[in-house]
Amino acid sequence: MTPETILVFILIYVLVVLLSATKLVPMSVAALVGALLTGWFGLQYGVFTYVDAIDFIDIRLISLLIGIMIVVEVADRGGLFRLGALYAIKMSKGNPRVLFITLCIMAAAVSMFLSDPTAILLIAAAAITITKLLDYDPVPFFLSATIMVNLGGTSTLIGSVSNMIIGVQAGLSFNDFIGYLAVAEIILWTLTILVLYYIFRSRLRKRRMPPTYNPWESIQNKKLFWRSTIVLFLLIFLFVLSDSLGVGPEAVALGCAILALAISEIDPAEIFKRMDWETVFFLTGFLFVVGGLEKTGLLQTLSTQLFQLTSGSSFNATLLVLWSSGLASTIASNMAVALTFTPIVQGFIGLNKIPIWSALALGTNLGGAATPFSGSVVIMALGAMKKEGISLNFGEFTKVGFITTFIQLAFATVYIIVRFGI
Amino acid sequence: MSKLKKWLEAKAKEPAARYDETKKEFEKIIGRPEITITVELPESLDELKTEFLSLEKDEKFVEAVKKLVELRLKKEQRKKRQVDTSETSKGL
Numbered sequence A: 001m002t003p004e005t006i007l008v009f010i011l012i013y014v015l016v017v018l019l020s021a022t023k024l025v026p027m028s029v030a031a032l033v034g035a036l037l038t039g040w041f042g043l044q045y046g047v048f049t050y051v052d053a054i055d056f057i058d059i060r061l062i063s064l065l066i067g068i069m070i071v072v073e074v075a076d077r078g079g080l081f082r083l084g085a086l087y088a089i090k091m092s093k094g095n096p097r098v099l100f101i102t103l104c105i106m107a108a109a110v111s112m113f114l115s116d117p118t119a120i121l122l123i124a125a126a127a128i129t130i131t132k133l134l135d136y137d138p139v140p141f142f143l144s145a146t147i148m149v150n151l152g153g154t155s156t157l158i159g160s161v162s163n164m165i166i167g168v169q170a171g172l173s174f175n176d177f178i179g180y181l182a183v184a185e186i187i188l189w190t191l192t193i194l195v196l197y198y199i200f201r202s203r204l205r206k207r208r209m210p211p212t213y214n215p216w217e218s219i220q221n222k223k224l225f226w227r228s229t230i231v232l233f234l235l236i237f238l239f240v241l242s243d244s245l246g247v248g249p250e251a252v253a254l255g256c257a258i259l260a261l262a263i264s265e266i267d268p269a270e271i272f273k274r275m276d277w278e279t280v281f282f283l284t285g286f287l288f289v290v291g292g293l294e295k296t297g298l299l300q301t302l303s304t305q306l307f308q309l310t311s312g313s314s315f316n317a318t319l320l321v322l323w324s325s326g327l328a329s330t331i332a333s334n335m336a337v338a339l340t341f342t343p344i345v346q347g348f349i350g351l352n353k354i355p356i357w358s359a360l361a362l363g364t365n366l367g368g369a370a371t372p373f374s375g376s377v378v379i380m381a382l383g384a385m386k387k388e389g390i391s392l393n394f395g396e397f398t399k400v401g402f403i404t405t406f407i408q409l410a411f412a413t414v415y416i417i418v419r420f421g422i
Numbered sequence B: 001m002s003k004l005k006k007w008l009e010a011k012a013k014e015p016a017a018r019y020d021e022t023k024k025e026f027e028k029i030i031g032r033p034e035i036t037i038t039v040e041l042p043e044s045l046d047e048l049k050t051e052f053l054s055l056e057k058d059e060k061f062v063e064a065v066k067k068l069v070e071l072r073l074k075k076e077q078r079k080k081r082q083v084d085t086s087e088t089s090k091g092l
Helices: A003-022 A027-044 A050-056 A059-078 A080-091 A096-110 A116-134 A138-151 A161-170 A174-203 A222-245 A249-264 A268-274 A277-295 A298-309 A314-329 A334-346 A353-369 A376-387 A394-420 B002-011 B017-029 B046-057 B059-091
Strands: none
Touching (some): A003 A277, A003 A298, A003 A334, A027 A277, A050 A277, A059 A116, A059 A161, A059 A222, A059 A268, A080 A096, A080 A116, A080 B017, A096 A138, A096 A174, A116 A138, A116 A376, A116 B017, A138 A174, A138 A376, A138 A394, A161 A174, A161 A249, A161 A277, A161 A334, A174 A222, A174 A353, A222 A249, A277 A298, A277 A334, A298 A314, A298 A334, A314 A334, A314 A353, A314 A394, A334 A353, A353 A376, A353 A394
């Protein structure tokens, strides 16, 4: 392979990352254009064959993502997540401090299932409604919800797309994620809420009584609510059992998605219309771009060089992956970071990879809300703030985002060292 | 910094209809509910199509509609109270 050929593939990769990070064009378009260029040059230069190219797209990953999206979309239509948010507000009894904490917990909890942009829209809508009504400063609620939505789901296979990428490509099951990272996530939630509370404490004053209401009034179709909730819990139950059942998570997700569509009595077109196709197409295109880059041998070389840089030490490799993926995710999409790092980590021959995969999962998740540029969740939250006429304080977001991300990554470092004894 | 902020504000796209939909659901339960009514251009006034469409953004018109809603609801409230009072007196 000539250096010029490798350079072409690097340029395509950089172009896609830059275009999707700057949002100059939609992420999906950037990745698909990159895939087209990769396909064209790859076949022209004989870097890969047509059959190789088809294998670039990991059908298990796409199936898992689509399956989860369908189940969760049906559950969302059933009103489960809205009901949770209404209970979180009711529990606070108008106390702004309690409301702040319950909304933070709810934001992280719903994002364990919903995609981050959908979760932030739900929590932002809940936050704006209650803060307007009680005349509270909405900024602490909005910013904290954004950070918590990004954090939620760090320890589950389905909590974020980057986790799905790592899980499918590294062969980690739902139980593996929980086993390696659940404790870290619980502590990270507590730590982040405490930090956010400390930052915003002076803006959470004056208690006002909220209206009395019954959260169950929000459930218009009880049959749909119960059916969709049962399918969601069945999905989690089967994920837990999937190791012993001998089936992959993508089969569980697709099976439950079919069940959800069959018993929900909703027009499937309605469900498909609301799914996050932007993510599906971005992932498909970017898998292709990384697949092409891998075929040039560049990622293998990079992997070998990084391995040498870490002197073959698990400790060095794990910390390098944690911090570099965390910092890279503050700028680039965490899906792109996960897809790029996965083949690199796979090349670390002879090392215990479990701590490194865990570090990659933590890094890609934690870096997603450090700055206003970090990810789609931040862009969505800022869009909602703008729509509500809440002035966007760029500096404030960056300050809060950086402080929380740094503390989270520092904790993750300690956790990985202690948990895996590296 | 201000250039970055401007760029970011331009990129912060207006959230989709989904946000409004969700907000409306919350407002129905805990906030001040809103209603949306579709009104057709009355027949025989086709030549006033532009004027009709501009009513949607006419603040004075919107205020007048709000006033109408308030009057209507107050009337309903009075009626309801009268019924309640007569039922209480019957019970006595």
